[in-house]
Amino acid sequence: MFMNHSITHIEELSLNAFPALQTEVYDGWILRFSDGYTHRANCIWPLYESSIDLETKIKHCEKKYTEKKLPTIFKISDENNMDLDFILNASGYQLVKNVQLMACNLSQVPLWPVENIHITKGMNESWLDAYIDFNGTQTKKVHDIAARILQNVSSNMFCAELKQDNQVMGFGRVVLDQEIIALYSLHINEKFRRQGLGIQLCKALMNVGIEHGASIACLQVASDNKSAISLYEKLGFQSMYHYWFREKRTANSKEIID
Structure with missing residues (x-):
């Protein structure tokens, strides 16, 4: 496909x-x-x-x-x-x-019901802070480089934060380019893992692609991360290449x- x-x-x-x-x-x-x-x-x-x-x-x-x-x-x-x-x-x-790069045919995926996920077009400071903090790279130099890179994304970019009681439990972003969306920076705080939040976050980002007419979703995952690969397979993703x-x-x- x-x-x-x-x-x-x-x-x-x-x-x-x-x-x-x-x-x-x-x-x-x-x-x-x-x-x-x-x-x-x-x-x-x-x-x-x-x-x-x-x-x-x-x-x-x-x-x-x-x-x-x-x-x-x-x-x-x-x-x-x-x-x-x-x-x-x-x-x-x-x-x-x-x-491993995995891809999913969005024409076979429905809009998913999701809760507690805030999505913005583009990147705000709250999302960037979460991105930097969760990756353990909190120096000003790294913060500034990450900001410059992400601010230079010219394609449509949407950023998602999974929040509860004003606490960021996870985040991710999706870039829409032509008829393809690519999911990036998917992360759930260690304290909140194994609660199905990763699936909720992926569904919210896939919804963005469906709502904007994308036909294919893709994402990248470490080849030895078997639990993440299994999660993505449940959502319809298949391996495309390494x-x-x-x-x-x-x-x-x-x-x-x-």
């Missing part, structure tokens, strides 16, 4: 939904820099066809990232770039994260904050 949506198409939407502070294009590769805030905003996305040989390109990228005191990180999908992945592995790049990050550090590389 997702044949009309290639991995390249989905990856482009993902780029738009979380724009890096600085982006360069190099022979079909997208180089992203955000001062060490998140792997996906500080990595190379080998998204399009190349003309330069891979080893030359890798050395060029390593120089760029080393100059910024960042580790060199590549984002690799399982549809293409396997030759690149082989070279990176042989060159000492470590596998640091493995992610991607992973390979990283090489130098002695001066900054720590990446996710």
